[in-house]
Amino acid sequence: MTKVGVFKLVSFLVILALLTAICVIEDRLVAGSLMEVKNYCYAIELASEENGGIINGEVASLVDNLEVSWKENEGRLCFMVNHKSIEQLGVEIVRLKTYIDEEEEIEFFTSLEIIKHYVETFQHFMGASFHNIL
Amino acid sequence: MLTIVVRAIIIYLVVLFLYRLMGKRQLGQMQPFELVLTLIIADLATIPMAEVSVPVLHGIVPVLTLVLLHFVLTFLSSISHKFSSFLSGKPVIVINPNGIDYKALKNLNLSVDDVFEAIRGCGYFSVEQVQYAIMETNGKMSVLPKSQYSPVTIQDMKLEIDKSVIPVNIINEGRILNNNLEIAKIDKTQVLNILNKAKIKKIKDVLLMTIDKNGAVYLQKYGEKYQTFQTKPLGKVEE
Numbered sequence: 001m002t003k004v005g006v007f008k009l010v011s012f013l014v015i016l017a018l019l020t021a022i023c024v025i026e027d028r029l030v031a032g033s034l035m036e037v038k039n040y041c042y043a044i045e046l047a048s049e050e051n052g053g054i055i056n057g058e059v060a061s062l063v064d065n066l067e068v069s070w071k072e073n074e075g076r077l078c079f080m081v082n083h084k085s086i087e088q089l090g091v092e093i094v095r096l097k098t099y100i101d102e103e104e105e106i107e108f109f110t111s112l113e114i115i116k117h118y119v120e121t122f123q124h125f126m127g128a129s130f131h132n133i134l
Numbered sequence: 135m136l137t138i139v140v141r142a143i144i145i146y147l148v149v150l151f152l153y154r155l156m157g158k159r160q161l162g163q164m165q166p167f168e169l170v171l172t173l174i175i176a177d178l179a180t181i182p183m184a185e186v187s188v189p190v191l192h193g194i195v196p197v198l199t200l201v202l203l204h205f206v207l208t209f210l211s212s213i214s215h216k217f218s219s220f221l222s223g224k225p226v227i228v229i230n231p232n233g234i235d236y237k238a239l240k241n242l243n244l245s246v247d248d249v250f251e252a253i254r255g256c257g258y259f260s261v262e263q264v265q266y267a268i269m270e271t272n273g274k275m276s277v278l279p280k281s282q283y284s285p286v287t288i289q290d291m292k293l294e295i296d297k298s299v300i301p302v303n304i305i306n307e308g309r310i311l312n313n314n315l316e317i318a319k320i321d322k323t324q325v326l327n328i329l330n331k332a333k334i335k336k337i338k339d340v341l342l343m344t345i346d347k348n349g350a351v352y353l354q355k356y357g358e359k360y361q362t363f364q365t366k367p368l369g370k371v372e373e
Contacts, residue, residue, distance in 0.1 A: 011155050012205045015198050022195055083187040 026080045030126045033073035034119045037089070040066040041116050044096075045109075054100055054108050063096045081126055089118045137186050145179050148194055152201045165222040165272055171204055222271040229253070229267035229277075242269055253277055301344035301352065308338035308356075318345055328353070332361060 001009070040062060047058045070093050077086055092115045099108035152175075156168075164172065175197050182193035211218035228238050228249055239249065249267065252275035258264055263283040268276045288295060302318040303311055304325055315321065325343070332353050334340060342360075344352045349367040354360035 008155070008205065012202065015202050019195065019198055019202065022191065079189055080191060081189065082192070083189075 029076055033077055034123055036069055038119050041112055054105050055103055060100055067093050141190055142183050144190055145183050145193055149179050167207055167221055171200055226269045228269050229264050299346040301346040303344050305340040305343035310337055
């Protein structure tokens with residue numbers, strides 16, 4: 001095989017490896033990030049049920065953790081996903097904190113439901129599925 | 135704006151590298167699948183360049199995928215003649231000794247005017263001069279003229295002439311090309327001697343200097359007419 005042939009073969013393999021790596025990383029990153037948000041949502045619901053409302057340290061701490069975790073994940077997701085598609089989730093998470101401060105329980109749970117809805121929707125359009133391919 | 139500048143540079147470099155990787159075909163020499171690839175890549179590359187909310191990877195990943203596909207198709211074409219014909223089509227004879235093959239023209243969606251245009255491009259102004267015209271898979275027309283209209287060649291005239299040699303650029307726009315010195319098997323001192331002979335003092339005054347293996351020198355100073363002269367034959371010039 002000539003030098004050019006070897007170079008092309010190596011390039012082919014490198015590109016193939018790169019594409020595979022990107023696809024795997026994206027899939028794991030998306031699944032991991034969304035699962036984390038979902039788990040925080042359930043934990044917040046549980047904490048608010050156990051403590052009889054949203055005005056307590058545990059819920060506030062969980063919302064803070066959710067915000068920190070989402071910011072980290074959002075930064076990573078921006079390498080793979082259109083920023084505009086995921087920004088609304090961050091907005092809803094910030095709203096949760098405001099609702100705790102203003103003691104607006106109904107709005108808080110509405111926002112929590114919206115966050116869960118976004119997570120479900122993101123799983124549909126970000127992950128690799130037959131629907132997305134077509 | 136800085137983001138757009140950096141993104142444009144990244145995408146430009148990636149696309150440039152990938153095109154170099156795919157080969158040096160000119161636009162007019164492209165096979166249909168290569169043309170499709172070029173059009174899609176051009177379109178894909180511009181999306182993340184201008185749209186900041188779209189990750190650069192959204193432009194690069196599909197382009198890399200297409201290049202990968204191109205490699206596979208090219209490889210399959212090289213090992214299978216049938217696949218190559220399926221992908222790029224087959225050359226079609228549109229003019230044969232009986233004249234224009236109208237059926238072939240219709241299959242190619244060509245008109246008689248298109249054929250005239252193509253054969254004129256090859257230097258023939260009458261169908262009568264053409265023995266065969268073949269529409270190649272890259273869309274170019276190849277023409278074989280009838281014997282009486284073929285240009286006379288050296289072989290026809292049975293002449294003995296020296297082999298053509300490629301001159302090597304030694305000085306280009308005032309800069310000496312060291313790699314070419316090695317190819318021409320001469321050194322800088324010999325170059326300076328040649329310049330002295332032409333009454334040129336500095337290398338940077340030279341617009342172009344070439345030399346071939348027979349020692350024929352072409353020398354042009356900035357703003358002056360070129361001069362040619364013969365020096366003694368140098369070392370073997372690589373052709």
